[in-house]
Amino acid sequence: MSGIIRPDSAVLIEDVYLSDFYQVSTTMAQTSSAGTNKFNDNHYASMTTNQRIKTTTHEFGHALGLDHTTGTYDIMRSGKLSTTSLSSVDKNSYTAAYATY
Ligand SMILES: [Zn+2]
Numbered sequence: 328m329s330g331i332i333r334p335d336s337a338v339l340i341e342d343v344y345l346s347d348f349y350q351v352s353t354t355m356a357q358t359s360s361a362g363t364n365k366f367n368d369n370h371y372a373s374m375t376t377n378q379r380i381k382t383t384t385h386e387f388g389h390a391l392g393l394d395h396t397t398g399t400y401d402i403m404r405s406g407k408l409s410t411t412s413l414s415s416v417d418k419n420s421y422t423a424a425y426a427t428y
């Protein structure tokens with residue numbers, strides 16, 4: 328897997344865009360393959376600080392090209408969780424995604 332955040336080139340600007348939205352759904356946040364992170368105010372309004380940190384860090388992980396993992400303490404585990412630091416799996420996934428970079 329290759330990450331999607333890259334340095335700008337003469338013909339391509341690789342920015343990450345952030346925005347919020349309000350939607351009554353189970354979607355807390357979403358990140359497009361183009362690097363747009365959107366955060367659902369409907370969920371953020373009732374989240375703890377740690378849940379917000381985890382979800383925001385998780386979405387930046389997607390912007391870096393990382394997929395979901397299953398470890399209990401992984402930031403890249405899906406769900407409204409309170410993990411606020413990167414696990415060894417998260418770090419290894421990042422290293423693998425950028426190994427050829
Ligand atoms: Zn996710």
